[in-house]
Amino acid sequence: MYKPTVTSSLLGLNRRQLLKVGGAAVLTTPFVSRAWAATTEINMLAWYGHGEADVVAEYEAANNVKFVPKYYAGGDNMLALIAQSPPGTYDLILSDAEFVQQLNAAGYIEEMNPADYPLDDMLHEDFSQFPGHWADGKMYSMILRGGHLGVSYNKNSVTAEEAESYACFWKPELQGKVGHFDWHLPTLGQMSLYDGNGADLWNLNDDQWAKVQETTMNLRPQVGGFFDYGGTFNGLKNGEMQAMVGIGDWITGVLEKDGAPVASVIPKEGGIQFTESYSIGKGSEKAEEAKKFIQYMMSPAGQVKSAQMAAYPGFCVTNAGRAALIEADMAEATRSHQIDGDPQDPITLIKEGRIHYRDIPQQQSLEDWNDFWSEYKSA
Amino acid sequence: MAAPFSQTRESPMSSKPEQRPNLYALTWRLPIIFWQLIFFVGPVLFMVAMSFFLVKNYRMTEAFEFVNWSRMLTRGFFWDSYWYTLFIATVSTICAMCIAFPAAFTLAFRASEATRRWAIFLLIIPFFTSYLVRTFSWFVILSESGVVNAVLGYVGLGPYTMLNTHFGTLVGYMTLTLPLVVILQTVTMSNIDKNLIEAAHNLGCSPLRTIWQVIIPLSKTGLIIAAIFCFILSFGDFVAPFYLGGSQEPTLPILILDTTKSGQQWPRAAVVAIMMMVTLFAIAFTGIALAYRKGKGAK
Numbered sequence: 182m183y184k185p186t187v188t189s190s191l192l193g194l195n196r197r198q199l200l201k202v203g204g205a206a207v208l209t210t211p212f213v214s215r216a217w218a219a220t221t222e223i224n225m226l227a228w229y230g231h232g233e234a235d236v237v238a239e240y241e242a243a244n245n246v247k248f249v250p251k252y253y254a255g256g257d258n259m260l261a262l263i264a265q266s267p268p269g270t271y272d273l274i275l276s277d278a279e280f281v282q283q284l285n286a287a288g289y290i291e292e293m294n295p296a297d298y299p300l301d302d303m304l305h306e307d308f309s310q311f312p313g314h315w316a317d318g319k320m321y322s323m324i325l326r327g328g329h330l331g332v333s334y335n336k337n338s339v340t341a342e343e344a345e346s347y348a349c350f351w352k353p354e355l356q357g358k359v360g361h362f363d364w365h366l367p368t369l370g371q372m373s374l375y376d377g378n379g380a381d382l383w384n385l386n387d388d389q390w391a392k393v394q395e396t397t398m399n400l401r402p403q404v405g406g407f408f409d410y411g412g413t414f415n416g417l418k419n420g421e422m423q424a425m426v427g428i429g430d431w432i433t434g435v436l437e438k439d440g441a442p443v444a445s446v447i448p449k450e451g452g453i454q455f456t457e458s459y460s461i462g463k464g465s466e467k468a469e470e471a472k473k474f475i476q477y478m479m480s481p482a483g484q485v486k487s488a489q490m491a492a493y494p495g496f497c498v499t500n501a502g503r504a505a506l507i508e509a510d511m512a513e514a515t516r517s518h519q520i521d522g523d524p525q526d527p528i529t530l531i532k533e534g535r536i537h538y539r540d541i542p543q544q545q546s547l548e549d550w551n552d553f554w555s556e557y558k559s560a
Numbered sequence: 561m562a563a564p565f566s567q568t569r570e571s572p573m574s575s576k577p578e579q580r581p582n583l584y585a586l587t588w589r590l591p592i593i594f595w596q597l598i599f600f601v602g603p604v605l606f607m608v609a610m611s612f613f614l615v616k617n618y619r620m621t622e623a624f625e626f627v628n629w630s631r632m633l634t635r636g637f638f639w640d641s642y643w644y645t646l647f648i649a650t651v652s653t654i655c656a657m658c659i660a661f662p663a664a665f666t667l668a669f670r671a672s673e674a675t676r677r678w679a680i681f682l683l684i685i686p687f688f689t690s691y692l693v694r695t696f697s698w699f700v701i702l703s704e705s706g707v708v709n710a711v712l713g714y715v716g717l718g719p720y721t722m723l724n725t726h727f728g729t730l731v732g733y734m735t736l737t738l739p740l741v742v743i744l745q746t747v748t749m750s751n752i753d754k755n756l757i758e759a760a761h762n763l764g765c766s767p768l769r770t771i772w773q774v775i776i777p778l779s780k781t782g783l784i785i786a787a788i789f790c791f792i793l794s795f796g797d798f799v800a801p802f803y804l805g806g807s808q809e810p811t812l813p814i815l816i817l818d819t820t821k822s823g824q825q826w827p828r829a830a831v832v833a834i835m836m837m838v839t840l841f842a843i844a845f846t847g848i849a850l851a852y853r854k855g856k857g858a859k
Contacts, residue, residue, distance in 0.1 A: 257821060257824055258824075260824070264618045405808075406723075406724035406806025406808055407806060407807035407808065409802075412803060412806075416724075419704070420704055420705055550822075551819075551822035556635075559637045559640040559644070
């Protein structure tokens with residue numbers, strides 16, 4: 182008598198075969214999971230953009246790692262996040278250079294071996310021993326990239342000649358059209374430069390500090406608003422703001438690529454450099470992986486990724502990185518003046534003494550500066 | 561001689577029935593009590609305690625110092641922000657109440673029941689979307705190259721600066737509060753006994769006088785509650801003054817952000833927050849007392 186076989190509709194397997202396949206799948210699942218788990222997660226604390234796909238995707242695929250970024254806005258915010266987390270929470274810390282000293286003083290970062298990084302290929306000698314990155318002859322942070330802050334303006338209402346001085350912010354036609362990136366440090370630094378403090382822009386005595394406050398207050402009637410990252414973009418893009426204090430190519434560069442008639446220049450009074458550096462978190466169990474990634478970011482390929490970062494551009498710090506950028510993306514190298522002989526070449530500007538590294542106030546506290554900033558905003 | 565009260569015996573008829581705790585009713589009340597204790601009273605107490613803490617190396621340390629209070633309350637920028645926030649929230653409340661009233665009046669007295677239901681449903685819809693998204697949409701409308709200026713341009717007007725101004729802030733506040741105020745006013749006025757309005761008409765009361773002397777007094781409670789909600793929402797809003805007002809001048813919520821951004825001064829931000837809460841308590845308490853106060857001749 183014909184006895185029909187009980188089959189599963191799935192792939193035409195009979196029940197016994199299905200059970201075998203199912204059993205095998207169940208038994209091998211732990212091994213499959215373990216294979217997936219082999220992807221190493223690296224916790225990154227950084228400004229927005231550094232852990233995004235355009236920067237890290239290639240590296241992740243090639244090295245079976247996964248970055249878990251935690252983004253912050255501002256060095257204070259970064260220090261607070263680390264202070265409130267258990268040791269070893271962050272494997273990789275991207276910091277503004279002026280905060281590295283504080284990271285080190287608080288014992289949040291590991292010592293690094295200089296031999297692991299291309300310190301002999303830096304575009305400027307300062308980058309090999311960047312201020313604050315070294316303590317007692319030991320290295321604690323590796324400079325990754327930088328950017329310059331100067332006069333950012335709309336080319337339709339400010340000429341290139343006018344933009345050669347911070348005085349253009351006081352142009353009568355710009356009343357209500359001058360915007361601020363809502364952070365006291367870059368703006369007050371620029372006002373200090375405008376007051377002629379030059380290299381001592383952060384080291385102000387009482388009289389100089391009073392003068393900087395007076396100059397800044399004089400600018401208040403020109404100001405049309407105080408903006409965060411997104412608001413700064415919008416303000417310049419939709420024309421509400423025709424000039425911006427406290428920013429540079431890191432904002433206008435993105436808009437310029439998008440076709441907006443904006444630009445940033447370093448005026449005759451000088452500009453400020455923001456510098457971003459990588460450190461390895463104290464107590465990290467993935468220090469080796471973190472070191473490997475920093476080495477990648479310092480390689481020509483990594484430097485190109487950094488220079489092209491979608492969130493905001495930054496300039497290369499190594500000779501090999503710059504050469505790779507020129508070869509890979511001449512348009513970006515030209516736009517950002519990363520060409521030898523360009524008068525606005527960031528390295529040339531540093532060598533000419535027109536650029537000053539961003540720092541924190543030397544004779545006042547950050548709170549004093551912030552309190553004045555609040556007064557200024559409510560004036 | 562009157563007997564001492566201790567010897568007075570109440571008659572069984574006059575004694576109140578014995579009040580037994582109703583465990584069933586209490587059980588239903590407990591969740592809201594716990595909720596308030598955990599999510600309101602607890603955090604408020606912690607915030608008050610935090611205002612006396614100190615920040616050392618970007619980390620809060622427990623202390624009992626008045627330095628945060630003295631530092632904030634002696635600064636001009638704090639009081640500038642305080643009075644500005646109070647002023648702009650008051651203007652927002654007046655605007656919202658005035659704009660909402662004709663709409664609510666029409667819905668309550670002129671529209672059919674079905675129309676009113678649909679209108680209230682449509683007024684609820686904005687709450688389905690993020691307030692931040694609705695705020696950002698104003699960028700397209702209010703910017704100098706935006707829709708409003710484009711339309712004004714056709715008749716030879718403008719362009720006018722509307723973003724990053726007090727006007728921009730008010731537009732944001734209206735986005736947040738106006739639907740709610742219209743709903744509250746409509747519901748309140750819908751509950752007025754129509755016979756009273758007809759009686760006023762029959763007695764020769766003009767329409768305007770009917771509004772002033774019949775409708776507004778009868779809907780006083782609801783109108784005040786709507787105004788209180790509008791004020792509270794405007795007073796504590798960060799989004800509109802920051803994104804549409806361009807932080808000029810900073811309101812108290814913006815000051816809280818600024819204070820925490822630099823040096824992680826959460827204790828000083830707590831001082832600002834407590835001052836905001838005290839102000840809102842005072843205004844809400846006064847408003848509610850006013851709303852439920854019985855008028856002259858009321859029984």
